[in-house]
Every structure is written in structure tokens, then in C-alpha cells.
Amino acid sequence: MADEDYVYDEESGEWMPASELTAKQSADAVDDDGPLEVRDAVGNLLSDGDQVTLIKDLDVKGAGQTLKQGTVIKSIRLTGDAQEIDCKYPGIKGLVLRAEFVRKR
Template structure:
């Protein structure tokens, strides 16, 4: 099978175009309807399997790969765009992407399974945080990119969860910021 994949991809990563050292990557949650392997470079592979190592700028290549004629490549591009949904350029690409219903179901299968396997977002005391909860900041925090400090005891209402269980989003002094969960407690 790998020889067929190499021929199909012309010895280039099917996501970013790098080559020639490639790995066959099997898309999880694929069902039986499609060939579910793609050829990827080491950089793409590492970032796909270890989301914590993701470099958003590397994935700007999805602008090209999302238009592939290979269903598995389209699905993987759509999945990566979903992971990068906080990036404005990724949201723009997602808005342009059209997938047949069958392929969209394949994309969504990963999200459905991820919800089942997701790690809970916990505050500093181990209490489970959910979107819409109210929290209190337990330590003075310098807010990057601004000139203010989020003071200890500040209430943050109606928080939002992020893809990272160690981060939440909320408004402090009228500015929407990302806060580490280890510095908040549920109120």
C-alpha cells in the first residue's frame, strides 16, 4: 500500500508539500467507505498526534491541501482547520471549504469521539469548570499585551472553555483574556 501512496503523493507530504521523508498516517474514525491513509512529513505527523506541539503557522499550507481530490486529505485538512478554529485565517478557510455530507460526517466523527475522551477543565481546587461558570482570580496576573494587572479577587463571569483544558477565556477590565486554570477558583 505504501508504494501506491508514494505514487499518489509524488513523494510529497499531502498536507504541507514537504518531502521526501514521509510517514503513512491512518486517519482515525474513518469507517469503511474510503481509503484512510495519507502520506505526511515528520513535522505534520508530530503535530497531528501531539496537539500540544502544534505550530499554527505551519498549517497555513491547508489553504492548498484542503482542495485535494483525495477524500482522506480533505478530511484531514478539515480536521486540522477545526483544531485551529481560533486562528482567523483558519476560520476563513473553514468558511470556504465545502465537503460532501459523507466526508463531513467523517470529519465530525473525530469531534464526536474527542468529546467522549475529552479531559475536564479544572480550577485550582480541582472543581470542574464549564462554559458559563463564574470564577475568581486567586493571584495577581500580568496580562500580556496590555498595561493592566488582573488583581487577586477579581470575579470573571460567564467564562468560555478552550481546546486546552488548562486555559479558560473571560473578560477582565472589559478585555477578553486567556487565563490559566491554576490561577482561578470556581465561585
């Protein structure tokens, strides 16, 4: 018997060799459902380059600024998270908004 690390797999409820678990995880990653769907506050599907409008006033942490309801944000970019969008706004670097606070324009 080889000296191999065993890891508990919560899905199956069994102990398995670490090499088998990493192979299983990489196979699961390949079986992903495809592109991530990001939806705005009313359910519209968002994509890279869309324009969005804020549906409520938002205090921007670190900028000392408030973005008002109705502000238009141009050319958004989707992140790996289904609820976050990356965008640019004059005077604010690295602005990330939650999809629940925007509406597609």
C-alpha cells in the same frame, strides 16, 4: 506497484502508506473520550458560563494592567485546551486565563 507516499508511524514503528495513516488518524479522532474536562486550581470542574475568582495577582500582557487576587471573572468560556479559559473583563480584549490561577465561585 503504485507511486504512493509512505509515512513512518511512530506508534506502530512501521512504514505505511499515507492514505492508511490518515484513515487511522481520523478513526482515532472519532474514538475521543468525549468532552474535555477543565479543572480549576482546587480541582473543581469548570463549565461554560461559570464565575471564577483569581487566586493570585496576574500581570496582563499587552494591557499594562494587573488583575488582583480576588477579582471575579463572570461568564467564562472553555477553549479546546484543558488549561485555558476564555473570558471577558472590562478594558481587556481577548483575555485568556490559565485554569491553574482561578477558583470556581
